[in-house]
Amino acid sequence: MASKRHLQSLFNRICRESRIIRSFGALSEKTMPSSSQHLINLEYECSAHNYHPVPIVFSQAKGSSIWDPEGNKYLDFLSAYSAVNQGHCHPKIVKALLEQAERLTLSSRAFYNDRFPIFAEHLTSMFGYEMVLPMNTGAEGVETALKLARKWGYEKKKIPKDEAIIVSCCGCFHGRTLAVISMSCDNEATRGFGPLLPGHLKVDFGDEVGLEKIFKEKGDRIAGFLFEPIQGEAGVIIPPDGYLKAVRDLCSKYNILMVADEIQTGLARTGRMLACDWEEVRPDVVILGKALGGGVVPVSAVLADKDVMLCIRPGEHGSTFGGNPLASAVAAASLEVIRDERLAERSAKMGEEFRHQLHKVQQQFPNVIKEVRGKGLFNAVELNTKNLFPVSAYDICIKLKERGILAKPTHDTIVRLTPPLCMSLEELQEGSKALHDVLQIDLPEMQKSKPKTVPPTTSDVCDRCGRNSYDSS
Numbered sequence: 377m378a379s380k381r382h383l384q385s386l387f388n389r390i391c392r393e394s395r396i397i398r399s400f401g402a403l404s405e406k407t408m409p410s411s412s413q414h415l416i417n418l419e420y421e422c423s424a425h426n427y428h429p430v431p432i433v434f435s436q437a438k439g440s441s442i443w444d445p446e447g448n449k450y451l452d453f454l455s456a457y458s459a460v461n462q463g464h465c466h467p468k469i470v471k472a473l474l475e476q477a478e479r480l481t482l483s484s485r486a487f488y489n490d491r492f493p494i495f496a497e498h499l500t501s502m503f504g505y506e507m508v509l510p511m512n513t514g515a516e517g518v519e520t521a522l523k524l525a526r527k528w529g530y531e532k533k534k535i536p537k538d539e540a541i542i543v544s545c546c547g548c549f550h551g552r553t554l555a556v557i558s559m560s561c562d563n564e565a566t567r568g569f570g571p572l573l574p575g576h577l578k579v580d581f582g583d584e585v586g587l588e589k590i591f592k593e594k595g596d597r598i599a600g601f602l603f604e605p606i607q608g609e610a611g612v613i614i615p616p617d618g619y620l621k622a623v624r625d626l627c628s629k630y631n632i633l634m635v636a637d638e639i640q641t642g643l644a645r646t647g648r649m650l651a652c653d654w655e656e657v658r659p660d661v662v663i664l665g666k667a668l669g670g671g672v673v674p675v676s677a678v679l680a681d682k683d684v685m686l687c688i689r690p691g692e693h694g695s696t697f698g699g700n701p702l703a704s705a706v707a708a709a710s711l712e713v714i715r716d717e718r719l720a721e722r723s724a725k726m727g728e729e730f731r732h733q734l735h736k737v738q739q740q741f742p743n744v745i746k747e748v749r750g751k752g753l754f755n756a757v758e759l760n761t762k763n764l765f766p767v768s769a770y771d772i773c774i775k776l777k778e779r780g781i782l783a784k785p786t787h788d789t790i791v792r793l794t795p796p797l798c799m800s801l802e803e804l805q806e807g808s809k810a811l812h813d814v815l816q817i818d819l820p821e822m823q824k825s826k827p828k829t830v831p832p833t834t835s836d837v838c839d840r841c842g843r844n845s846y847d848s849s
């Protein structure tokens with residue numbers, strides 16, 4: 377009997393202790409600062425592998441600066457793909473967020489709220505459009521614009537039922553939803569996700585002659601031409617001068633909606649409020665996103681006049697979170713910061729300076745840097761694949777990170793440099809100096825040590841248009 381009691385108490389003690397150990401373990405996991413490597417491993421274990429991040433963990437940020445959990449400081453030359461134009465954790469935007477979060481965060485559009493109408497008035501008057509349709513992510517904004525263009529095509533242009541066409545550009549990037557990838561030239565984004573949506577035609581970006589040919593042949597069924605005024609993900613590709621004006625004229629001539637995806641190029645990124653402003657062109661539909669939420673919450677918006685916007689009626693399109701009061705308050709503050717801090721002018725001026733610095737680096741490494749290009753603080757350095765081999769733009773970004781500069785490659789050969797628009801001249805200089813040092817010191821080392829097994833070009837034939845869209849040498 378005694379030994380049974382003894383066994384029972386021993387068992388209870390073990391259970392108690394193992395509970396304590398378990399809860400202590402949980403407590404220590406929660407309270408101990410986690411190391412970067414631990415967090416990277418954890419994400420790899422528990423999250424889908426749909427990204428290939430540069431291995432740095434953001435733990436804190438202010439303006440252009442980032443700190444990792446170990447307290448190391450970096451300069452941000454990506455700005456979350458231009459979603460942080462105003463700088464990280466801008467005090468006015470964070471204040472708007474906190475004040476609104478304490479009062480009201482969500483009504484849904486089943487009811488009115490006291491923030492969205494104010495924001496809608498603010499946004500439409502700032503950009504000179506009659507109406508806005510609010511959404512959340514950029515891809516949702518693009519989906520909305522596509523649906524709007526189709527609806528307008530059937531109602532106003534009298535395109536026969538289910539025959540509406542959207543024309544988009546080779547090399548475009550408009551997001552990740554099914555309708556949006558149905559226009560993509562990136563095989564990685566499309567393969568294995570078929571069947572893609574019909575009703576899309578492709579044209580070369582910057583090719584006004586090709587565009588007119590398509591408009592002439594199929595114009596009676598084309599509802600809209602969707603394009604980025606500067607292609608971001610394709611590598612900051614700037615169209616020839618006069619292209620935006622030509623697009624405007626052709627869209628007017630053939631009664632086709634000019635739909636500008638300004639999700640990345642808009643809101644001061646290129647040195648103007650919209651990149652279309654560079655040619656003083658007014659699209660029929662403008663899509664905004666990213667920096668509209670000030671890097672704090674996702675906010676996207678489609679702008680158009682009543683003639684187009686009112687083709688969508690109650691119940692035909694929407695989003696639970698679109699136009700929510702929290703996002704509206706944050707977006708209104710984000711716009712005020714862009715206006716009050718004259719970020720468009722700042723971007724234009726600093727961009728010139730930055731390209732000047734980058735051109736100097738190019739002069740020192742003419743065989744490695746093929747081109748420096750950009751507008752405002754929307755810039756890219758295109759590297760020469762052959763002279764870089766076997767090193768990739770990703771490897772260059774890893775070395776930049778080791779030197780405190782955070783940038784992200786696009787394709788194998790392009791390093792995109794799009795810092796927050798508040799970045800100082802000295803900080804920009806740190807970025808170009810780091811690029812210089814990587815090319816001078818790290819590149820020869822990497823070329824010696826990296827196995828030379830990868831073929832020198834990784835260009836691929838596009839499933840959609842059959843061309844080598846990113847052929848680069």
Ligand SMILES: Cc1ncc(COP(=O)(O)O)c(C=O)c1O
Pocket residue numbers: 457513514515516518549550551552604608609637638639640641665666
């Ligand atoms: C031009 C453009 N359109 C749309 C999107 C999609 O935005 P989101 O990632 O918020 O869906 C992006 C994102 O990079 C973009 O650059």
